Amino acid sequence: MGSEQLAQRDEKIVAFWEIISVVASVLITSWVVVPLSGSNRLGSVVPGLLAVAFMLYSHRLHGETAREIGWRVDNFLPATCLLIGPMVLGALLLLLVGWVARKAGLGEPERVRSAWWILLWGFAWGLLQQYALQGFIHRRLRILLGRGPKAYLSVALIFALLHAPNLGLMAATFLGGLIWASVYDRVPNLLALGLSHSTMSWLLIRTLPDSLIVGLRVGYKYFT
Amino acid sequence: MLVIEQRRIRVARLVHALIAKAFLDIIFIIALVASSSFQLFEPRFRGNVDEANAARVAGWVVNAAVPARRVEVQLYIDGRFIAHSVADLPRPDVVAAGRAKDAASGFEFKTPPLDAGLHEARVYVMHRSEDDARRTLQLLGKPLAFRVERRGIAAPKEAAANRDAR
Numbered sequence: 001m002g003s004e005q006l007a008q009r010d011e012k013i014v015a016f017w018e019i020i021s022v023v024a025s026v027l028i029t030s031w032v033v034v035p036l037s038g039s040n041r042l043g044s045v046v047p048g049l050l051a052v053a054f055m056l057y058s059h060r061l062h063g064e065t066a067r068e069i070g071w072r073v074d075n076f077l078p079a080t081c082l083l084i085g086p087m088v089l090g091a092l093l094l095l096l097v098g099w100v101a102r103k104a105g106l107g108e109p110e111r112v113r114s115a116w117w118i119l120l121w122g123f124a125w126g127l128l129q130q131y132a133l134q135g136f137i138h139r140r141l142r143i144l145l146g147r148g149p150k151a152y153l154s155v156a157l158i159f160a161l162l163h164a165p166n167l168g169l170m171a172a173t174f175l176g177g178l179i180w181a182s183v184y185d186r187v188p189n190l191l192a193l194g195l196s197h198s199t200m201s202w203l204l205i206r207t208l209p210d211s212l213i214v215g216l217r218v219g220y221k222y223f224t
Numbered sequence: 225m226l227v228i229e230q231r232r233i234r235v236a237r238l239v240h241a242l243i244a245k246a247f248l249d250i251i252f253i254i255a256l257v258a259s260s261s262f263q264l265f266e267p268r269f270r271g272n273v274d275e276a277n278a279a280r281v282a283g284w285v286v287n288a289a290v291p292a293r294r295v296e297v298q299l300y301i302d303g304r305f306i307a308h309s310v311a312d313l314p315r316p317d318v319v320a321a322g323r324a325k326d327a328a329s330g331f332e333f334k335t336p337p338l339d340a341g342l343h344e345a346r347v348y349v350m351h352r353s354e355d356d357a358r359r360t361l362q363l364l365g366k367p368l369a370f371r372v373e374r375r376g377i378a379a380p381k382e383a384a385a386n387r388d389a390r
Contacts, residue, residue, distance in 0.1 A: 007231045014238045021245055032253060036260040046252050054245045061234050061241075 015143040018058055019158070022136060025051035026162050030219025055136045069135040070190035079189035083196045086179045091203050098207035107209040126197030127190060133159055133177070134184040134193060147185060155181040166222050168212040172204055264360055266351045269295065270323065271311070276345035276368035282332040284315045285349055285364055286324045296350040298361060299333040302343055307333050308350075338372045345370065 025047040037043035059069065066072070098109065137158060141151040156177030160170040180193050204213060214222055261267075271285025285295045299306040313330030331347075345368045348361035 003228050007228050007235075010235045011231065014235050014242070017242050018238065021242055024249065028249060028253065033256060036256050043256060047249065050245055050248055050252075054241060057241055058238060061237055 012144050015140040018054075018140050019137050019144075021054060022051050022132060023158060023162065026132075027219075030162075030221070035220040051132070055132065058136070064139070068188070069131075069139070070184065070188035070193070071135075072189060073191065075187050075189045076192050079183060079187040079192035080195075082183045082187055083179075083192055086183075087196055087200065090175070090179075090200060091207075094203050094207040097212075098209070101209045101212055107211045109206050109209055122198035122201055123194055126201060127194030130180065130184075130190050130193040130197055134180060134188070135190055138181055138184060152178055152181040152185070163218045166214050166216070166218050168208065168214070169204075169216060169218065172200075172213075176200060263353050264351075264358055265362065269349045269351075269362060269364065271295075271329070271349070272365045273345065273347045273368055276335075276370045278335050278338060278370065278372045280332055280335055281345045281347065281368075282330070283347060283364065284318045284324070284329045285311045285331065285347075286326060286329045291325050294328065297331050297364065298348045298350060300346045300348065301335070301338065303346075306336060309333060340372050340374055342369060342371050344368070 028047045029044050033043045033047060102108065133155060138151060138155045141154050145151050145154060156174045159177035160174040163169045163173045176197070180196065184193060201216070205216065217224070266287065266289065268288040269285055270288050271283060273281065273283040275282045281299055281301075285297060287293055287295050295311045296308065297311055298308050309331050311331040312328045313332060314327050315324070315330035316327050318324045318329055319327045333347075335345075347364045349364050351360045351362060353359070
């Protein structure tokens with residue numbers, strides 16, 4: 001094995017562990033910190049901060065600029081144009097599933113969260129998730145698997161896994177993860193993805209009965 | 225060759241960062257688990273069930289972490305909940321023995337009428353988490369067995385044995 005191949009192999013192994021490390025931080029938060037820290041939310045911040053610090057350091061070592069990662073506005077419109085079609089289809093699908101579910105007596109959608117929720121908290125949260133998912137995990141999966149469908153599928157699977165054991169949400173995040181990964185691969189813009197993420201989350205809440213999405217709760221909190 | 229060397233250095237630095245993050249993750253989890261254990265299962269209750277018979281179940285308990293706070297106790301006989309109380313009866317003997325700083329640490333339950341035969345009394349200390357989101361019961365001392373000869377009357381030998389066990 002030549003030194004180039006050896007270097008490539010080492011980079012792939014490290015990329016794999018980088019993904020594992022960030023995924024572990026999310027799982028620690030949702031399965032360990034939430035049940036143990038109770039109402040003290042400060043504890044939830046620590047694994048997240050560690051993960052963000054690690055991702056930033058990794059970007060620096062890989063020589064990735066903020067622009068390459070997708071923190072930019074110049075390609076916002078092209079990215080949004082690519083997202084509009086799947087989002088409209090997704091919205092129609094959600095409306096249909098919601099209508100069928102209501103007819104089947106599965107209950108009504110949650111009415112608590114307002115449009116302000118999506119504009120402020122939803123967008124910030126969606127942006128952070130898309131950054132970790134596309135800006136970091138997807139980019140490391142490219143090192144591991146190369147660009148293309150294998151990477152999209154892996155992004156979607158990881159995204160769905162992080163929403164376990166909420167089956168309704170896992171299905172939705174798998175589909176969303178596939179679409180967002182394919183769009184990011186063509187036009188990397190995290191702002192457009194964050195906006196799409198928060199919009200689809202809001203639609204999910206407003207269209208599907210709470211019995212299907214269980215208040216978007218994941219991890220240990222799903223059972224509470 | 226230089227590029228390969230740079231890539232190796234980058235991989236090495238990433239490995240170090242991964243190890244450091246894993247180490248910090250583990251330290252954080254250990255700290256969280258330890259802190260939660262203290263909150264959920266307070267280990268600083270001190271006390272004993274001194275007596276259990278057909279007439280009464282009595283003992284003392286304090287929380288060494290917060291001695292001024294009165295401790296809640298629950299009596300179970302043969303696995304069934306019987307009564308709830310607060311350990312605030314005077315127990316100067318406990319203070320004199322140097323086991324507690326506050327004399328108001330005693331508790332006493334009146335034993336309900338029981339069928340003749342052997343029974344087991346367990347006293348549990350109730351612990352509330354800071355936000356009262358969780359309550360846990362912890363066994364105080366050891367379960368005490370006692371015999372009832374006729375309904376509601378203690379066997380003299382069992383009562384004496386319980387007193388000796390103090």
